[in-house]
Amino acid sequence: MVLIAVGQICSSANLAENAIKVINLINKASNLGCKILFLPEASDYIAKNSEHSKQIAESINESKFLKPIQKQLKYLNSIGKSLFISVGIHEPSLNSDRVKNILLYLNENGEIEQKYQKLHLFDVDIKNGPILKESLSVEPGMEILKPFDSPIGKIGSGICYDIRFPELSLRLRSMGADILLFPSAFTMKTGAAHWELLARSRAIDTQCFVIMAAQSGKHKTQTDEELQKVGKEGIVIRESYGHAMVVDPWGTVISQCTDIGSSDSKASKEDMCIADIDLDKLQTVRRDMPLWEQRRPDVFGYDV
Secondary structure: OEEEEEEEEOOOOOHHHHHHHHHHHHHHHHHOOOOEEEOOOOOOOOOOOHHHHHHHOOOHHHOOOHHHHHHHHHHHHHOOOOOEEEEEEEEEOOOOOOEEEEEEEEOOOOOEEEEEEOOOOOEEEOOOOOEEEHHHOEEOOOOOOOOEOOOOOOEEEOOHHHHHOHHHHHHHHHOOOOEEEOOEOOEHHHHHHHHHHHHHHHHHHHOOEEEEOEEEEEEOOOOHHHHHHHOHHHOOOEEEEOOOEEEOOOOOEEEEOOOOOOOHHHOOOOEEEEEEEOHHHHHHHHHHOOHHHOOOHHHHOOOO
């Protein structure tokens, strides 16, 4: 078994401040002996709107968010406390005026080993709830990446809204995944309704561990100067659900962060839960219920 950590943070629009939050979790996970730390979607920033996102997105090579994180990973490795991390960020697109919502996997030296671009974009208008049009600022990905090797097995990557489309998870399992990632920034309404349900469903569908790092709390998307000008009445609040968790291949939640999403006093606090990834248990579940051997591509006309 290998110990992992799953992070829960409340990113703001300040990339340097968000890097400090992540480094706090990196140090905590390393001190606990974790091998990998999984961090949420959009860990680098939460913007107030689509235009704001385009303005503050930075290239990977120039990122005020990523550079100190890479430096810290390299330092920890040099003193024998190595840690891998998975972290969601944005980067400007070279093909359009939008940004990419991506998930990076960094090795113990801070080097990028995989970069996944979110396939499915969250465009919804919820009655009496938020109106979110991710496609206004985000360019969709066009590729399912092959699961990659890690200290806990083969990892398949998704991001947030991708979890609602089971064909991605099924394809990743068929490509060899043992663990599925869905780092997220769920809204309060959809989180309360579907967060745990979706995580457990994808775990049961695929007989994989499902890791759900999460944004949590009320995000500060304005600068201090903007806040002084508009006052509290003019602040647009974006709030994320939290509840970062790990689900095993039988659909059981084996670790979960506390609920800090509704507390203003804790909105900027980072949190973390830990879990052992037991691949022997995964193999037992797959052996005792051999779903992949029982699939019927002859009936449906295709296989995942």
